[in-house]
Amino acid sequence: MQKETTNSLSKLTNFVKKVNNGGMNTTKEGQMAHRDETKIVSVEPPAPSLDSSFEEKEEQEWNDGLCACSNDLRHCALTAFFPCCMACHEYKIQGEGCGTPLCLGLSILPLTVKYRAKHNIKGSLWKDCLLSLFCYQCQLCRLHRDFKASKNANEKLTLGDEDDLDVTE
Numbered sequence: 001m002q003k004e005t006t007n008s009l010s011k012l013t014n015f016v017k018k019v020n021n022g023g024m025n026t027t028k029e030g031q032m033a034h035r036d037e038t039k040i041v042s043v044e045p046p047a048p049s050l051d052s053s054f055e056e057k058e059e060q061e062w063n064d065g066l067c068a069c070s071n072d073l074r075h076c077a078l079t080a081f082f083p084c085c086m087a088c089h090e091y092k093i094q095g096e097g098c099g100t101p102l103c104l105g106l107s108i109l110p111l112t113v114k115y116r117a118k119h120n121i122k123g124s125l126w127k128d129c130l131l132s133l134f135c136y137q138c139q140l141c142r143l144h145r146d147f148k149a150s151k152n153a154n155e156k157l158t159l160g161d162e163d164d165l166d167v168t169e
Contacts, residue, residue, distance in 0.1 A: 063149040068145070079137045083136060094114075096111065108132050115143060121146075
């Protein structure tokens with residue numbers, strides 16, 4: 001029993017020395033042999049880089065005013081008498097489906113918001129909503145005129161056949 005106690009006491013003494021030496025093991029001669037260390041390696045992901053092609057552009061104005069219908073009399077006349085058809089036409093030339101104008105009361109609101117955001121035109125959702133509700137035909141004509149002005153001069157957009165409403169006229 002005494003041998004076990006001496007052995008246990010020896011182990012306990014070695015453990016206390018090890019703790020007091022900061023994790024250093026000692027040899028029988030009392031010299032430090034090595035140190036038990038745990039290394040924590042942390043690798044952080046690289047910081048995201050901003051796309052160099054992304055630059056905040058300055059907000060622009062619409063190409064002309066809300067009531068500048070004299071700039072495109074043909075389109076304004078068609079919009080005055082056939083607003084739903086012209087809304088469908090506008091959705092088509094903008095690359096959207098024609099069903100939205102037939103389902104929504106404020107049918108040009110989504111198109112106006114998308115176009116204004118894409119071309120960085122000054123305005124707000126509130127203003128777009130009011131114009132789409134109270135100045136539907138004027139807003140639709142202005143949207144069309146601005147889209148037409150932003151296209152290249154040699155590009156033609158048509159509704160149906162070549163003889164139909166040509167937006168480049």
